[in-house]
Every structure is written in C-alpha cells, then in structure tokens.
Amino acid sequence: MQLEIVREVARAALQNLEAHRQRIDDLNVYPVPDGDTGTNLVLTLRSIVETLDASSAVGSEAVAKEVSRAALMGARGNSGVIFSQIVRGFVDVLARSDDMSTPRLRRAFRGASDAAYRAVKRPVEGTMLTVIREMAEEGERKENRRLSPPTFFAAVLARGEDAVARTPEMLEVLRDAGVVDAGGAGLVEITRGLTLSMAGEALPDAPVASEALGFDAIHLELSAYRYCTVFVVEGARLDQTLLERALEPLGDSLLVVGDETALKVHVHTDDPGLALSAGTAVGVVEGIEIANMHAQTFQREERLSEAAATLSPLPTLTTLETGLVAVCPGLGNRRLFEQYGATRVIEGGQTMNPSAAEIVEAIEATPAPEVIVLPNNSNVILTAEQAAGLSTKPVRVVPSRSVQAGFAAVARYIPTLSPEENEAAMLEALASVTTGEVTIASRDATLDGITIRKGAFLGLVNDCAVVADDDFDAVVKDVVGRVLEGEREWLALLAGEDAPPLEELLAALQHDHPEVEIEPHDGGQPHYPLLLVAE
Amino acid sequence: MNLTADNTAVVLDSTSDYAEAPSRFPNMRFVPLYVRFGDETFKDYTELGPADFYSKLRTSPVLPATSQPTPQDFLTTYESLAGYERIYSLHVSAKLSGTFQSAELAASELGGDRVRTVDSKTASLAIAMLAHAIQRRLTRGTTDVELAALIERFQRDNTVIFTLETLEYLQRGGRIGRAAALAGSLLNVRPILSVQDGEVIAVARVRGQKKALAEFERRFSEATEDRPGLRVAIAHADAPEWVGTLSELVWRVRPKAEIEFTATLGAVVSTHTGPGAVGFFWFQDE
Numbered sequence: 070m071q072l073e074i075v076r077e078v079a080r081a082a083l084q085n086l087e088a089h090r091q092r093i094d095d096l097n098v099y100p101v102p103d104g105d106t107g108t109n110l111v112l113t114l115r116s117i118v119e120t121l122d123a124s125s126a127v128g129s130e131a132v133a134k135e136v137s138r139a140a141l142m143g144a145r146g147n148s149g150v151i152f153s154q155i156v157r158g159f160v161d162v163l164a165r166s167d168d169m170s171t172p173r174l175r176r177a178f179r180g181a182s183d184a185a186y187r188a189v190k191r192p193v194e195g196t197m198l199t200v201i202r203e204m205a206e207e208g209e210r211k212e213n214r215r216l217s218p219p220t221f222f223a224a225v226l227a228r229g230e231d232a233v234a235r236t237p238e239m240l241e242v243l244r245d246a247g248v249v250d251a252g253g254a255g256l257v258e259i260t261r262g263l264t265l266s267m268a269g270e271a272l273p274d275a276p277v278a279s280e281a282l283g284f285d286a287i288h289l290e291l292s293a294y295r296y297c298t299v300f301v302v303e304g305a306r307l308d309q310t311l312l313e314r315a316l317e318p319l320g321d322s323l324l325v326v327g328d329e330t331a332l333k334v335h336v337h338t339d340d341p342g343l344a345l346s347a348g349t350a351v352g353v354v355e356g357i358e359i360a361n362m363h364a365q366t367f368q369r370e371e372r373l374s375e376a377a378a379t380l381s382p383l384p385t386l387t388t389l390e391t392g393l394v395a396v397c398p399g400l401g402n403r404r405l406f407e408q409y410g411a412t413r414v415i416e417g418g419q420t421m422n423p424s425a426a427e428i429v430e431a432i433e434a435t436p437a438p439e440v441i442v443l444p445n446n447s448n449v450i451l452t453a454e455q456a457a458g459l460s461t462k463p464v465r466v467v468p469s470r471s472v473q474a475g476f477a478a479v480a481r482y483i484p485t486l487s488p489e490e491n492e493a494a495m496l497e498a499l500a501s502v503t504t505g506e507v508t509i510a511s512r513d514a515t516l517d518g519i520t521i522r523k524g525a526f527l528g529l530v531n532d533c534a535v536v537a538d539d540d541f542d543a544v545v546k547d548v549v550g551r552v553l554e555g556e557r558e559w560l561a562l563l564a565g566e567d568a569p570p571l572e573e574l575l576a577a578l579q580h581d582h583p584e585v586e587i588e589p590h591d592g593g594q595p596h597y598p599l600l601l602v603a604e
Numbered sequence: 605m606n607l608t609a610d611n612t613a614v615v616l617d618s619t620s621d622y623a624e625a626p627s628r629f630p631n632m633r634f635v636p637l638y639v640r641f642g643d644e645t646f647k648d649y650t651e652l653g654p655a656d657f658y659s660k661l662r663t664s665p666v667l668p669a670t671s672q673p674t675p676q677d678f679l680t681t682y683e684s685l686a687g688y689e690r691i692y693s694l695h696v697s698a699k700l701s702g703t704f705q706s707a708e709l710a711a712s713e714l715g716g717d718r719v720r721t722v723d724s725k726t727a728s729l730a731i732a733m734l735a736h737a738i739q740r741r742l743t744r745g746t747t748d749v750e751l752a753a754l755i756e757r758f759q760r761d762n763t764v765i766f767t768l769e770t771l772e773y774l775q776r777g778g779r780i781g782r783a784a785a786l787a788g789s790l791l792n793v794r795p796i797l798s799v800q801d802g803e804v805i806a807v808a809r810v811r812g813q814k815k816a817l818a819e820f821e822r823r824f825s826e827a828t829e830d831r832p833g834l835r836v837a838i839a840h841a842d843a844p845e846w847v848g849t850l851s852e853l854v855w856r857v858r859p860k861a862e863i864e865f866t867a868t869l870g871a872v873v874s875t876h877t878g879p880g881a882v883g884f885f886w887f888q889d890e
Contacts, residue, residue: 483808483809
C-alpha cells in the first residue's frame with residue numbers, strides 16, 4: 070500500500086461522496102433535522118484525505134496507521150464512527166504488505182465487515198453493516214476470485230448497490246419513511262469513488278464546500294480570547310501563509326482560507342484592531358464581524374473578584390475532580406451549560422455532529438484529571454465513546470440523547486466530586502425526565518400513526534411523534550401536556566433560534582399547569598423552535 | 605482530675621445557635637459574635653435576635669457583615685468563670701471564622717492550661733450537640749482524656765448537610781470553600797452542602813425542595829443506624845416549615861433517634877447562609 074496510491078483513491082472516494090452528499094443527507098428516516106449522514110461521512114473522509122496530504126509515511130504499515138488514526142479522529146456521527154471502523158478493518162489487512170492483489174482486497178473487505186460488526190453493540194440489519202457485510206461476501210464468491218482488482222471492485226460495488234436497495238425490506242422504519250439507509254448509501258458512494266479511481270474513469274464534479282464547514286465548526290469554540298473576529302481581505306496575489314503568520318500571535322482559533330484574490334479570516338483575539346491592520350496591510354478589508362464572546366463570562370468574573378476582594382477571610386484553592394465536556398447547539402444552550410459548570414462546550418448536535426477529535430481535544434483541554442462527556446444527541450453518543458477510547462484521561466460518557474435531557478443532567482454536576490458520584494447522579498437525572506421537542510416537518514410523512522404535512526409543526530415526546538399541526542401553540546400545549554404526565558414539578562423550555570415569541574404561550578401554560586415550575590431559556594438551537602424537558 | 609459540671613465550664617460562641625445554653629446549664633457561657641449593617645453593629649442574639657435580623661435583612665439597603673468576638677470578649681468570659689478549674693471553649697471551624705483564634709489568644713493571655721480551646725471543625729447546632737455530649741459526661745464525671753477522645757470522634761463523625769436558596773451569601777461572605785466550584789445562582793436548583801474538615805463542600809445539586817428532602821433522607825439513612833444515642837438537630841433560616849418535615853423524616857426513618865435541637869439560625873450564621881437555609885445535623889453518641 071503506497072502513499073501516493075492511497076492518497077489518490079481516498080481523494081476519489083471523497084470527491085464522489087461530496088457529489089452525493091446532499092442526496093444522502095436527505096435520506097432522513099424522520100422528517101426532522103437530524104445528524105446528517107452525508108455530511109458526517111464527508112467530514113470523516115476529509116479528515117483522512119487531509120492527513121494523507123500532509124503525510125510522508127513510507128511503507129504499508131505506516132500508511133495504514135495514519136489512515137486508521139485519521140478516520141478515528143475525524144469520525145462524526147454514528148455513521149462516521151462505523152465508517153472509521155470499516156476503514157480500520159480494511160487497511161489493517163492491507164498494512165501487512167505492499168501487495169494489493171484481488172485476494173488481499175477480498176480479505177480487506179472481510180476485515181472491514183468484521184471490524185464494523187465488532188464496533189456496534191447490537192448490530193441492526195438494513196444498515197451500513199449489512200452493506201459492508203454483503204460486499205465482503207460478494208468478494209468471497211468463487212466466480213469473483215480471478216477478477217482483476219478494478220473488476221473485482223466493480224462486482225463488490227454492484228452487490229453493495231443491491232444491498233442498499235434492499236435495506237427498506239430489512240428495516241421497517243426505512244420502509245415507512247420510503248427511503249433507503251443513508252449510511253449504506255454513503256458507503257456505496259465511497260466504494261464507487263474507489264472503483265472509478267481504480268478503473269481510471271472520470272469522477273463526477275463535486276461541489277467544494279470545505280470553507281463553510283470549517284468556519285461553522287470552529288466559530289463557537291471556547292477561547293481564552295474575548296473577540297471573535299471575522300473579515301475578508303480582497304486583493305491581488307494574496308499570500309495565505311504570510312497572513313496566517315501575521316495573525317497567529319494575536320490569538321487562537323485562527324483560520325485563513327480562500328485564494329489569491331480573497332481570503333476569509335477568522336481569529337479569536339483580544340485586539341481585533343491589530344487583526345484588521347494585518348488585513349489592511351495586504352489588501353482591502355470587508356465584511357467585518359466582531360463579537361464579544363465572553364461578555365457574560367467576564368461580567369461574572371468581575372462580580373466574583375469584587376466579592377473576593379471585599380471579604381474572603383481565607384483564600385481557597387478549588388481543584389476539580391471531574392471535568393464536564395458537553396456537546397450542544399445554539400449560543401443560549403452553550404451559555405446555559407457553561408453556567409451550570411460545564412468545563413468545555415463543543416458546538417454541535419442536531420445537524421453538525423462533532424468529530425471524535427474535537428471531543429478528544431475538549432477532554433484534553435479540561436483542567437481535571439477525569440472527565441464526563443454529555444453527548445446530548447443520540448447521533449453523537451458513539452463518537453463520544455470513540456473519543457473516550459482515544460483520550461489519555463479516564464472518561465465516562467453519560468449517554469444523554471438530547472440537549473434538553475443533558476440540561477437535566479448538567480444540573481447535578483459537581484466538579485469537586487468524584488466521576489463515579491457525578492455519573493451516578495447524572496444517570497439518575499436522565500432516568501427521571503421526560504423530553505419533548507417541537508420541530509418543523511421537512512417533508513410529508515406518516516410517523517408513529519401521525520400524518521404530517523411538510524412545513525407543519527411536529528411535536529415529539531421521548532422521540533415519538535405525538536402531534537402535527539400548523540398551529541405552533543396548539544402543538545406546544547399538546548406536547549407539554551404529555552411531557553408533564555405523572556407527577557412533574559419542573560419544566561424547562563429551550564427556545565430555538567427561529568422560535569416565535571413565547572410570552573403569551575408561557576402564560577397560558579402556567580395557567581394550565583399552576584403546580585409546575587416553568588423555566589424558559591433562550592437556547593438558540595437551529596431547526597427546533599422548542600425543546601422541552603420535565604423532571 | 606475528675607471533671608464534673610461543678611468544676612468544668614463550657615463556653616460557646618454564638619455560631620452554635622444555642623443562646624439558651626447559660627440559662628439551661630449554670631456552667632455554660634455564650635459569647636456573641638458581631639453583625640454589622642453599615643455603621644450599626646449588634647451583638648448576635650443579645651442585641652439582635654433572629655426574627656429582628658430577618659426583618660432588617662428584608663428592609664436594609666446594605667447587606668450585613670459579621671465579625672468575630674475580640675480576644676477581650678473571651679478573656680472577660682474566662683475571667684468570670686474563676687470558680688471553675690477547667691474551661692472547654694468550643695468554636696466554629698477555624699476555616700470559617702477567626703473566632704477560634706480570638707479564643708486561643710485569650711486563653712494564652714490567661715496563661716496556664718485551664719482553658720481548652722476546641723476547633724469543632726463545624727458550625728451551628730453541631731457545636732451545641734458537642735456541648736451536650738460533653739455535658740452528659742461532666743454530669744457523670746469524666747476526664748480530659750475521655751473528652752479529648754470524644755472531641756476527636758465528634759470532629760470525625762458528626763455530619764451536617766444543609767441546603768441554601770442560593771450560594772450568593774456564602775460566596776459574598778467568603779465562606780464558600782470548595783463549594784466555590786458551584787458559584788453562581790441557578791434557577792430552581794438547590795445546592796446540597798456539607799462541612800468536611802471544617803470547610804464547606806458541595807455534595808449534590810437538585811431541583812426543588814422535594815428532591816432536596818429526598819437527598820437528606822438518602823444520606824441520613826445511609827449514614828446512620830436506628831440505635832439509641834443517635835442525636836439529630838434541625839436548624840433553619842426563616843424557613844420553619846422544614847422543621848416539621850424533617851422531624852417527621854427522622855421519626856419515620858430512625859424512630860430511636862432523639863431530636864436534640866430545633867432552632868432558627870442566628871444573625872451571624874444567617875448572614876452567611878441567607879434566608880431559606882436548612883441544616884440537618886446528626887451524631888451517634890453513646
């Protein structure tokens with residue numbers, strides 16, 4: 070396995086996947102915005118390609134190791150994690166020699182399939198797992214043994230396509246939704262890229278979207294600096310590296326992307342003026358956005374230091390026993406988790422699943438010997454577990470399936486207690502809540518017996534659709550009524566970025582449920598106008 | 605030397621919230637700390653009782669602050685106990701207040717070893733419970749050695765858990781200790797705290813009073829057995845409804861326990877807990 074060849078086929082796979090990303094993203098079982106499989110797979114694969122581009126590994130073993138590691142670190146979402154295991158199983162076989170003959174490829178597919186099944190606690194057929202297994206089985210068929218590698222790939226690919234087409238027969242949720250499995254479809258597109266590349270055939274033109282993704286991902290990273298500064302420099306023969314060098318000393322989270330005529334800059338700094346000067350030195354600066362990321366944190370710190378200065382008989386050194394890393398979407402939710410003591414918050418969730426590497430980084434940056442991770446999304450739990458395995462610190466993943474469930478758990482967090490005690494308290498919190506959400510249906514569907522029209526408000530309770538209607542307030546009232554069933558005392562509402570004004574609705578809810586403490590927060594998450602949790 | 609209630613005195617400071625001690629036992633004394641609202645200074649309990657304190661707290665434009673008794677305050681008290689051969693002077697944790705240092709200064713000023721100053725490593729009714737435990741032994745006759753062992757065991761075994769409406773008061777007064785990690789007020793969230801090695805620590809965070817009560821019950825029943833000699837105390841800062849609730853809890857969970865004290869927290873302790881605080885104390889004595 071030679072670096073140049075692996076580089077080339079990986080790029081081809083990525084290019085082909087990029088071309089199909091939107092289609093795969095749209096293969097959602099639920100008509101709700103969810104972890105986007107296409108995007109997750111693209112980002113996972115991109116991590117591999119970028120690692121290979123920067124690599125100078127020599128020899129099969131070294132190349133294989135880098136590919137495996139890059140897949141692990143870049144894995145996003147459940148599909149990304151499973152894909153990373155497929156990659157690992159595949160290249161582990163190829164690592165043993167430079168030989169890339171058909172028999173070795175056959176064994177590589179088998180290795181990939183076995184590794185994927187091992188990674189999943191309860192394998193479900195009709196998913197990516199079925200697709201990789203059937204591809205491995207196809208490779209092992211007698212009549213395929215003598216094929217040349219390109220034709221071998223073509224045969225395996227054909228079987229993979231067939232398997233994807235049959236996924237609705239194996240999984241009822243797919244059949245009901247009228248879609249094929251997205252992870253499986255993604256795996257087939259990746260294989261198609263490999264196949265086309267092996268055969269020396271042309272690849273589809275892929276829309277390149279690396280820039281936007283990079284910015285969104287890091288825009289809200291925690292930073293020691295105060296101002297998030299973004300601007301565009303326009304000019305002629307701009308030098309990306311030179312500008313990077315000028316900006317680097319000013320702060321962190323630096324990103325400079327673009328071409329010779331326009332560079333987009335993102336930097337977290339305490340002195341946005343200096344950053345802008347670096348821009349004006351080489352070109353014309355436009356589209357300036359400066360945000361004070363720490364307004365709230367700073368106010369709090371000032372208040373604390375004032376209090377400490379006036380009294381405090383004895384200085385206290387507080388060391389954390391347990392750190393807390395949380396993944397959540399929306400600025401409001403992020404602040405909420407920070408207020409409750411989360412040591413690191415990673416932006417992400419519904420549609421932007423963080424990579425294992427991002428979670429590892431947050432874990433490592435947490436000033437505590439042990440760390441608890443709240444994934445806050447069912448599609449991030451596997452990634453978090455993967456990150457836990459990659460981290461140098463002992464990590465416990467408390468499997469919160471939603472932001473609002475995580476909000477109930479984070480209330481129990483006490484940094485000065487042991488990880489065991491914190492984990493137990495948070496698990497207890499998760500077990501004692503009911504969650505709900507209100508979203509907007511992205512297409513017509515019938516789900517859990519509810520008929521949903523595209524664009525209608527859809528209410529879910531504990532992940533089951535319970536109501537759909539054009540009247541937002543009616544849907545919320547219905548969901549609240551169900552979430553409060555049993556003896557509930559507390560209800561939190563996290564308003565999304567596109568939530569309508571809630572004052573009247575809140576008053577009505579309080580009137581209907583006078584015994585309940587209703588706690589509204591501005592969550593700011595996308596796609597979900599309202600998230601609810603009752604305890 | 606055989607120590608008895610006739611030859612041994614017990615001095616408490618007002619953070620014990622046991623102002624009745626001198627009227628109940630002739631060998632006990634109660635030295636107040638000071639609470640200050642702006643320019644006005646009051647002696648805890650003797651000049652400003654809990655009820656007056658809470659109404660003042662509601663109307664005062666400034667927030668109260670506290671200060672420890674002067675060494676002279678203690679010296680005067682010790683000197684007034686001239687008829688006693690031994691004085692046990694019991695005080696709030698030295699990590700929470702300078703009171704213990706004042707007492708030590710006074711004791712060294714007096715010279716000799718007549719005064720034994722004790723850092724209780726806890727606060728409020730726990731100190732009153734220690735005073736009672738000592739008094740029980742004095743009544744039947746005891747020794748310094750036995751009392752030293754009792755005090756050591758008390759420092760190790762006595763438990764207080766308490767909950768506050770907000771950590772703000774504890775934080776502003778600088779008594780927050782290791783619970784500082786929880787600083788900041790959170791809507792509908794109650795911190796459950798304890799005192800360990802003389803310092804405030806956080807043990808849990810819960811939503812609502814019911815959950816707080818459940819947490820008290822869990823910790824109390826896990827840490828105790830239903831045996832005679834189990835003593836309990838309940839204190840609150842202007843939240844009397846908790847006394848009945850917690851008493852019922854004790855009777856239900858540990859019928860053999862004795863509720864030794866129920867009290868309203870005084871001005872000094874309340875200055876650091878804020879209104880709505882509830883403390884639950886226990887100690888397994890003989």
